[in-house]
Amino acid sequence: MSHVITLNAGSSSLKFGLFSLPSDDPVAICTGIVDRIGSAGATIRAKTSDGRTLGGDVADGIADHHEALNHVLDLIIQQFPAANIAAVGHRIVHGGPDHDQPILLTPESLAALDELSPFAPLHQPYNLSGVRASVERFPDAVQVACFDTAFHRSHPWVNDTFALPTEYYDKGVRRYGFHGLSYEYISGHLAKTAPLLHGGRVIVAHLGNGASMCGMIHGRSVGSSMGFSAIDGLPMGTRCGQLDPGVVLYLMDQKGMSVDEITELLYRKSGLLGLSGLSSDMRTLEKSDSGSARRAISYFNFRARRELGALAAVLGGLDAVVFTGGIGENSALVRERICVNMGWLGIELDHDANTDHARIISTPLSRVQVMVIPTNEELVIARAAARFVYPHMYETLLDKASPAAPPPADGSGPE
Structure with a gap:
């Protein structure tokens, strides 16, 4: 064997x-x-x-x-x-x-x-x-x-570009999206266990030391919180997330910081670590009584709520939210604070189910089903590797695990 x-x-x-x-x-x-x-x-x-x-x-x-x-x-x-x-x-x-x-x-x-x-x-x-x-x-x-970028290559053009001269897009300056292996697993899992939801509008929140959110229609990515690099979007353990590019220009022009110094700041000294001054680990912050730790958690949740609403707009509605990743799977506090007062979006959280880390943490009356699904990037990788070892044996398996569907042709579609 x-x-x-x-x-x-x-x-x-x-x-x-x-x-x-x-x-x-x-x-x-x-x-x-x-x-x-x-x-x-x-x-x-x-x-x-x-x-x-x-x-x-x-x-x-x-x-x-x-x-x-x-x-x-x-x-x-x-x-x-x-x-x-x-x-x-x-x-x-x-x-x-x-x-x-x-x-x-x-x-x-x-x-x-x-x-x-x-x-x-x-x-x-x-x-x-x-x-x-x-x-x-x-x-x-x-x-x-x-x-990790492959899953997002189905993005419509408007979700894939920046408002820069088109020559930069042609040179590769575009929104790539990341955590694609995790999203591919969740997409395949939903296709097998909840096919009606898989065929609808789903936002997956991959929350961990690296964090992002992805909007899917028919199991295909149409929008992601991450863009050109894995630093964009949500705040992370040590990465700042979304940042006005004017801040970078200011740091270079007024503070005389080099590219290496700015890279160190944005990638390794920011995010939960920079905000808390304590740790990049959500587990440590949740156990802390310090005000800076509480503020770091609040900012993380605020940005996730903001991205949740934005992606719902991209999708034109919402049928399900899936939490995954180390924080998404294990932090009842973070899940609660992201979902609380989201009734306007159709989310009604079952607080007891959330505390118990149940698979479905929304109430039976919630218009949007909220789930916790452990990701399995390793299985996605193993399946892909197996395809090269035994191409005929695993070809059908992978097609079923990642069913294809055309990108949406609605207002968020390509122009």
């Missing part, structure tokens, strides 16, 4: 998985996460399909993603020495304007993706470093890139 490793690098974490490839769908043998990379509190946590818990605290911490990756690969090789690694699937944050499907990684495609690193400096270099390391460890395995 063949196996697939999945690698999913976030800004401060590395999710991973080991999947076997039977005839129907990849099956997880082990999944885990390296959390809080770059801090003294780094941990490796993994669970196997037979219930074993692997990993634990890393005494000396984990300095960077390359070190985290080596820990992961060592764990997999040591714990599953008989695994036949046929493919390694990689989450690659930025695929540019041309990639709307996973691709086989070659030296040429890897070099082309490296040129997109300035578009996603907090992620792309780590993603590609993972590719190079896995090529060294598994030289005979197929290496597959799965792009």
Whole structure:
């Protein structure tokens, strides 16, 4: 039996998985996460399909993603020495304007993706470093890139452009959208479990250390809170989110800040960390009694509520809201504060169900169904990698998991 490793690098974490490839769908043998990379509190946590818990605290911490990756690969090789690694699937944050499907990684495609690193400096270099390391460890395995931007390539033109001279759009300065692997999983999950909602107007809130929201019609992305880079839209753990570009000009012209200094500020010193002065982790902020922590949470929720209303306008209405991601799946407080007093939009929250982390957290009378669905980007990556190993076996499976539908031809459509 063949196996697939999945690698999913976030800004401060590395999710991973080991999947076997039977005839129907990849099956997880082990999944885990390296959390809080770059801090003294780094941990490796993994669970196997037979219930074993692997990993634990890393005494000396984990300095960077390359070190985290080596820990992961060592764990997999040591714990599953008989695994036949046929493919390694990689989450690659930025695929540019041309990639709307996973691709086989070659030296040429890897070099082309490296040129997109300035578009996603907090992620792309780590993603590609993972590719190079896995090529060294598994030289005979197929290496597959799965792009976070691919899901959003169905955007209508008006949701894909900026009001700049068109020559810049042609050069790639456009709204890409991110977290596409998570949205693809949620879309496929709804298609199987709630087909009527899947065929309607759905907003998915992927809230974590990186955060964004996506508006879907018929399971296809028509609008996203993120734009040209993974810094746009909602505030995040250390990223500022939406920002008047005049602020950047001011910092350069009046404060004499360099590009590197501004990059450090906007990507690594802002967001929940910058607002609270305490932590980038929502779990820590919710436990804190400090006023700055409360203000950071309030700003996060305010921006999410604002984006929820904006995307409902893009969709021309709303049938469902799905919370996913680390914060979306686990913070009842954040979900409540985003949904409270949203009756005008058709949302009526069931507070008890929300506190209990139920799958459906809206009341039976709510016109908009509100759900909590754990995302599974690793399974999306494993399916894509499996397609390159056994193309005939998995072709039908992936088509069913991500059903196609034409983009809307309403007021939000292309011109």
